[in-house]
Amino acid sequence: MLELIDTYWLYFLVGQYPDGPLGGLALTVLLSFGALLLAMPFGLLLGVARVSTRRSIRWPVATLVQLVRAVPLLLVVFWVYFFLPAVTGVKTGQATTMLMVLVLFDGVYLAEIVAAGIRALPKGQLESARSLGLSYPQALRLVVLPQTLRNGLPSIVSQLVSTIKATSLGYIIGLSEVSFIATQVNTLVFTQAVEVYLILALTYFILCFGLSRLAFLLERRMARAS
Amino acid sequence: MIVLDKVNKFYGDYHALVDISERVEKNEVVVVCGPSGSGKSTLIRTLNRLEEIDGGTISIDGRDIHARGLDVDRLRAGIGFVFQHFNLFPHLTVLENCTLAPVNLKRASLKEAREYALDLLQQVGLAHKRDAYPNALSGGQQQRVAIARALAMRPPIMLFDEPTSALDPEMVGEVLGVMRSLAHQGMTMVCVTHEMGFAREVADRIVFMSEGEILERAKPEDFFTNPQTPRAQQFLADRRRE
Numbered sequence: 001m002l003e004l005i006d007t008y009w010l011y012f013l014v015g016q017y018p019d020g021p022l023g024g025l026a027l028t029v030l031l032s033f034g035a036l037l038l039a040m041p042f043g044l045l046l047g048v049a050r051v052s053t054r055r056s057i058r059w060p061v062a063t064l065v066q067l068v069r070a071v072p073l074l075l076v077v078f079w080v081y082f083f084l085p086a087v088t089g090v091k092t093g094q095a096t097t098m099l100m101v102l103v104l105f106d107g108v109y110l111a112e113i114v115a116a117g118i119r120a121l122p123k124g125q126l127e128s129a130r131s132l133g134l135s136y137p138q139a140l141r142l143v144v145l146p147q148t149l150r151n152g153l154p155s156i157v158s159q160l161v162s163t164i165k166a167t168s169l170g171y172i173i174g175l176s177e178v179s180f181i182a183t184q185v186n187t188l189v190f191t192q193a194v195e196v197y198l199i200l201a202l203t204y205f206i207l208c209f210g211l212s213r214l215a216f217l218l219e220r221r222m223a224r225a226s
Numbered sequence: 227m228i229v230l231d232k233v234n235k236f237y238g239d240y241h242a243l244v245d246i247s248e249r250v251e252k253n254e255v256v257v258v259c260g261p262s263g264s265g266k267s268t269l270i271r272t273l274n275r276l277e278e279i280d281g282g283t284i285s286i287d288g289r290d291i292h293a294r295g296l297d298v299d300r301l302r303a304g305i306g307f308v309f310q311h312f313n314l315f316p317h318l319t320v321l322e323n324c325t326l327a328p329v330n331l332k333r334a335s336l337k338e339a340r341e342y343a344l345d346l347l348q349q350v351g352l353a354h355k356r357d358a359y360p361n362a363l364s365g366g367q368q369q370r371v372a373i374a375r376a377l378a379m380r381p382p383i384m385l386f387d388e389p390t391s392a393l394d395p396e397m398v399g400e401v402l403g404v405m406r407s408l409a410h411q412g413m414t415m416v417c418v419t420h421e422m423g424f425a426r427e428v429a430d431r432i433v434f435m436s437e438g439e440i441l442e443r444a445k446p447e448d449f450f451t452n453p454q455t456p457r458a459q460q461f462l463a464d465r466r467r468e
Contacts, residue, residue, distance in 0.1 A: 122311075122313075124309055124311055124313035125313060125315065127276055127309070127313065128307070128309060128313035128314075128315075128372075129315075129327075130276070130299075130302060131274055131276060131302050131305075131307040131376075132302065132303065132326070132327035132331075132375070132376070132379060133299050133300065133302045133303025133304075133327055133331055133379060134299065134326075134327055134330065134331065135299050138330055138331075142326060142330060143315055143326075146317050147315075147316065147317050150317065
């Protein structure tokens with residue numbers, strides 16, 4: 001196993017970089033963080049739209065949410081990868097495709113968490129904010145969302161954790177993220193499948209567990225503040 | 227200062243407010259009482275448009291509050307509202323609760339807002355709790371902070387919607403004390419309350435409601451010693467038995 005690591009660690013970490021595109025663990029991490037960073041504001045926006053009093057805002061978002069949630073992520077990856085270039089005429093790279101799909105998927109799930117959190121907050125919070133003269137957007141930003149996000153933090157974190165794992169689906173369109181690289185390594189050495197996939201599993205575990213712990217610490221610090 | 231003219235409100239088929247016409251003068255303290263379900267809370271909530279009405283007009287300082295183009299946020303900023311369940315913001319400290327609206331509505335700099343909020347907290351006897359979070363306070367304390375929070379916008383009118391109904395009996399007095407001193411400072415107040423002692427002592431006028439209608443309006447003296455309608459007589463008898 002040590003020999004395995006010794007031979008392939010660089011390939012595992014960055015793929016064929018600098019001779020080819022960046023891959024491996026670096027790509028997985030980059031893709032995950034990119035998706036998280038973009039999906040949060042997107043999800044927040046969709047979530048707020050989902051509870052809008054205006055039907056013309058609420059319905060399109062509800063349709064999008066229901067549609068995306070009812071389709072397997074894998075299929076969306078295929079669709080965007082093969083269908084989108086046919087429509088736009090521009091070939092979308094594997095990494096870009098995956099990023100778009102993750103942001104869309106994540107955004108939709110986060111939207112549901114945000115919307116549920118807003119609905120669960122006692123009506124009196126919005127009423128008292130509005131009765132002080134705050135506008136609806138101000139009341140959302142200053143009173144409703146800070147509480148919603150804090151209460152929803154556990155659900156948000158599990159969504160973010162599943163985003164990290166979902167990057168592995170890039171494998172199917174030949175994106176050279178860490179799972180793809182692991183498979184390549186396995187083909188090269190041929191006899192050490194168990195070890196290769198054990199290291200892969202351990203890598204995902206460290207990423208995801210690390211994020212959970214980080215969130216846990218954050219939660220505890222916020223709990224102490226109030 | 228506040229004029230209601232033939233105000234009507236329906237919840238579906240239910241007629242919640244029936245032809246309500248009433249005036250509240252500047253510096254006046256009006257107590258609205260009546261059995262539960264009589265429309266008191268609905269009425270007071272129409273005054274800052276937390277509830278919309280289906281007919282009639284309400285004007286404040288001569289301006290129709292449902293007029294086209296009226297800025298409802300500005301209207302509300304000029305009317306303090308105190309809720310039965312306090313509704314403090316749990317993610318903010320006592321002081322932050324009181325400075326949130328004035329600062330974000332650009333009514334004051336953070337420094338000015340803090341100074342004034344501390345003044346108000348002093349008045350309600352809670353300056354020492356400025357950095358506490360609402361969950362760490364008793365109900366009576368929370369309600370006093372809620373009053374300070376409303377006052378922080380310097381509203382010329384204060385509305386109270388059953389401010390002591392959710393409190394343990396031993397905490398009612400501290401909240402009524404704050405309301406009493408506000409009344410003595412000349413604040414224009416409309417209070418929905420079941421506290422008949424407070425009504426008798428502080429109110430300039432009592433409005434008695436039943437089933438969405440105003441049945442009586444009278445000086446406290448007259449109302450308590452000589453109620454005109456059987457419903458009011460029954461209501462007062464029930465209060466005394468408690």
